[in-house]
Structure formats: structure tokens, C-alpha cells
Amino acid sequence: MRRTATSVWNGTGTKGSGHLSTQSGVFDQQPYSFKTRFENEDGKKGTNPEELIAAAHAGCFNMALGVQLEQAGFEPEELNTQAAVQLEKQGEGFAITKIHLTLKGKVPKISSEQFQELANGAKANCPISQVLNADISMEAELIS
Known part of the structure; x- marks a missing residue:
């Protein structure tokens, strides 16, 4: 069994943004950014890797x-x-x-x-x- 996910990031680490997609399609271009990861920005604006690890x-x-x-x-x-x-x-x-x-x-x-x-x-x-x-x-x- 092998599962995949893809991340696309554009821009710098603090000013850029990206999206995550999973093989199953459950996540399809879900946004994430420095703010959603380190500044607790509203979850409706995106996710972050740690939240996905928790899930x-x-x-x-x-x-x-x-x-x-x-x-x-x-x-x-x-x-x-x-x-x-x-x-x-x-x-x-x-x-x-x-x-x-x-x-x-x-x-x-x-x-x-x-x-x-x-x-x-x-x-x-x-x-x-x-x-x-x-x-x-x-x-x-x-x-x-």
C-alpha cells in the first residue's frame, strides 16, 4: 500500500502560500501559509502540516x-x-x-x-x- 500527497508552494517562506492535495481527493488544493502555520490564522483560510499530523x-x-x-x-x-x-x-x-x-x-x-x-x-x-x-x-x- 502506498499513499501520496502533494504540496505546491509559491513565494518565500513567510510571504508565500501553498496548497495541499491528497491522492484520494479528500484534500484538493487546500491552502496553507506561514500565517495558518505559525500565527494561528483562522482555520477557514487554510490548514498546516502539524494539524494534518494531528488528524x-x-x-x-x-x-x-x-x-x-x-x-x-x-x-x-x-x-x-x-x-x-x-x-x-x-x-x-x-x-x-x-x-x-x-x-x-x-x-x-x-x-x-x-x-x-x-x-x-x-x-x-x-x-x-x-x-x-x-x-x-x-x-x-x-x-x-
């Missing part, structure tokens, strides 16, 4: 946990995960230093201990977690 990580983690829960005999009603990507200035550039996952899961008939164990396994083993070189922390809450 990919939350989605990957939820799917990995869903599989682990299924294999353990549980059927989750809902897994709701927010991934917060932290971008920090380091030297002359920037680095993603942390990602924090906040999970709220509705899973009938599971103990809190089993839920935590499976959530930690998904955090460690989802492909996006494995590819990122950042400290990945998590809070997992079982809700009823």
Missing part, C-alpha cells in the same frame, strides 16, 4: 485501538481522540517535540485497567506513533 495520528490511534478492542472481545461504541501536536522553536528551525492524545472511550463491559492497557498498546503500536520522533503522551478516560 492522522488521532485517526490511526483510534483505528488501532478499535482493532485491539475487537481482538480482546470488546465492541467500542465510540472512541473520541484529540491529538495535540506541539511545535517549538529549536535553534534556527522548528521541531515537533510532543504529541498528547486525549481519548474518551465508550466501551461496554471493559475494566478501566484493560482499557488503559489496550490504549497504551495502540499508542505505542499505531503506524503514525511509530514514525514520529516525538514524546507521545496520553490520557485515556473510559466513559459510560
Whole structure:
């Protein structure tokens, strides 16, 4: 399996702008710029790579946990995960230093201990977690 995305950028790093497109077409020339990345400009004006990493990580983690829960005999009603990507200035550039996952899961008939164990396994083993070189922390809450 191979997935692709394309970025086109015009102009300088701080004054230019670009757009992102994905193979599936879900993203088709979505705008991004220095302002949407570093100045928290209104999200309606574009996205940024860190936001996309957060979305990919939350989605990957939820799917990995869903599989682990299924294999353990549980059927989750809902897994709701927010991934917060932290971008920090380091030297002359920037680095993603942390990602924090906040999970709220509705899973009938599971103990809190089993839920935590499976959530930690998904955090460690989802492909996006494995590819990122950042400290990945998590809070997992079982809700009823």
C-alpha cells in the first residue's frame, strides 16, 4: 500500500502560500501559509502540516485501538481522540517535540485497567506513533 500527497508552494517562506492535495481527493488544493502555520490564522483560510499530523495520528490511534478492542472481545461504541501536536522553536528551525492524545472511550463491559492497557498498546503500536520522533503522551478516560 502506498499513499501520496502533494504540496505546491509559491513565494518565500513567510510571504508565500501553498496548497495541499491528497491522492484520494479528500484534500484538493487546500491552502496553507506561514500565517495558518505559525500565527494561528483562522482555520477557514487554510490548514498546516502539524494539524494534518494531528488528524492522522488521532485517526490511526483510534483505528488501532478499535482493532485491539475487537481482538480482546470488546465492541467500542465510540472512541473520541484529540491529538495535540506541539511545535517549538529549536535553534534556527522548528521541531515537533510532543504529541498528547486525549481519548474518551465508550466501551461496554471493559475494566478501566484493560482499557488503559489496550490504549497504551495502540499508542505505542499505531503506524503514525511509530514514525514520529516525538514524546507521545496520553490520557485515556473510559466513559459510560
